[in-house]
Amino acid sequence: MPSKKALVRRPSPRLADGLVTHIEREKVDAGLAGEQWEAYVEALRTHGWETIEVEPADDCPDSVFVEDAVVMYRNVALITRPGAESRRAETAGVEEAVARLGCSVNWIWEPGTLDGGDVLKVGETVYVGRGGRTNAAGVQQLRAAFEPLGARVVAVPVSKVLHLKSAVTALPDGTVIGHIPKVDRPSLFPGFLSVPEEAGAHVVLLGGGKLLMAASAPKTAELLTDLGHDVVTVDISEFEKLEGCVTCLSVRLRELYT
Numbered sequence: 001m002p003s004k005k006a007l008v009r010r011p012s013p014r015l016a017d018g019l020v021t022h023i024e025r026e027k028v029d030a031g032l033a034g035e036q037w038e039a040y041v042e043a044l045r046t047h048g049w050e051t052i053e054v055e056p057a058d059d060c061p062d063s064v065f066v067e068d069a070v071v072m073y074r075n076v077a078l079i080t081r082p083g084a085e086s087r088r089a090e091t092a093g094v095e096e097a098v099a100r101l102g103c104s105v106n107w108i109w110e111p112g113t114l115d116g117g118d119v120l121k122v123g124e125t126v127y128v129g130r131g132g133r134t135n136a137a138g139v140q141q142l143r144a145a146f147e148p149l150g151a152r153v154v155a156v157p158v159s160k161v162l163h164l165k166s167a168v169t170a171l172p173d174g175t176v177i178g179h180i181p182k183v184d185r186p187s188l189f190p191g192f193l194s195v196p197e198e199a200g201a202h203v204v205l206l207g208g209g210k211l212l213m214a215a216s217a218p219k220t221a222e223l224l225t226d227l228g229h230d231v232v233t234v235d236i237s238e239f240e241k242l243e244g245c246v247t248c249l250s251v252r253l254r255e256l257y258t
C-alpha cells in the first residue's frame with residue numbers, strides 16, 4: 001500500500017534570522033509563524049497525511065523548510081548538501097528520520113550542492129533547477145542516484161527565484177504551472193500553464209485531486225478551481241517573508257511500502 005506520510009519540522013526560535021536572497025527582508029512575527037505552521041500541519045492531517053516531526057534544529061533558522069534537506073524518489077532518500085552553508089547542519093536530523101522510516105539513504109557529496117526545493121517530480125521525470133543553490137556537480141549526483149531507478153532527469157536553469165519550485169510546480173495531471181516573469185524557460189516543460197501570481201505557482205498535491213496553496217494567490221486559486229481542481233488554502237505569510245512556499249514546509253513520502 002502506498003504511504004501517506006509527511007515529514008515536517010517545527011520552526012526554530014531563530015526563524016526570523018532565516019536567509020533572504022531575492023526579496024527585501026521584512027520583520028517576521030515568530031508567534032504568528034508558529035500558528036501558521038500548526039495550521040499547515042493540520043491541513044495535511046485533515047487530508048489523510050500522517051505527519052512525522054523531524055527533531056527540531058533550533059540553531060538553524062531555516063530548518064522549518066524541511067524539503068530542502070532531502071529528495072525522495074520511490075523509497076530512496078537523497079540527503080542533500082544545501083547550497084547555503086548556514087543550512088548544512090539541517091540534514092542530520094532529516095537523515096535520521098528517513099532512515100527510521102526504512103528508506104534507503106544516499107547522499108550529495110562535496111563539491112556538489114543541491115537543495116530539495118530545486119527538484120520537481122512529474123511522474124518519472126525529475127526536473128532539477130541549476131541555480132543559486134544547486135550546482136552542476138549536484139545535478140550530476142542527483143542523476144547518478146535516480147536514473148538507475150528509472151527516473152528521467154532534466155536539468156533546467158533557474159535565475160529569477162530561489163529554487164526551481166519557487167518558479168514552477170505541477171498539477172495532478174502533470175501540467176506544469178508557473179508565473180511567466182519568474183520562469184527562465186517555460187518551453188522546457190511539455191504542458192505549461194501560466195498563472196497570474198508568483199505564489200500561485202506553488203501547489204502541494206494532497207491526493208484525491210486536492211491542491212494545497214497559499215492564501216496569497218487568490219486569482220490562481222480561482223483559475224485552478226475553474227479548471228475543476230479542489231483548492232485548499234493556508235496562510236503562510238510569515239514563511240513567505242523568508243522566501244518559503246507551501247511546498248517547502250513538508251516532504252511527502254508516497255512510496256514507502258512498509
Ligand SMILES: NC(=O)NCCC[C@H](N)C(=O)O
Binds near residue numbers: 163
Ligand atoms: N524549498 C524552498 O522553497 N525553501 C525555502 C527556503 C527559504 C530559506 N529562507 C532559504 O533561503 O533557504
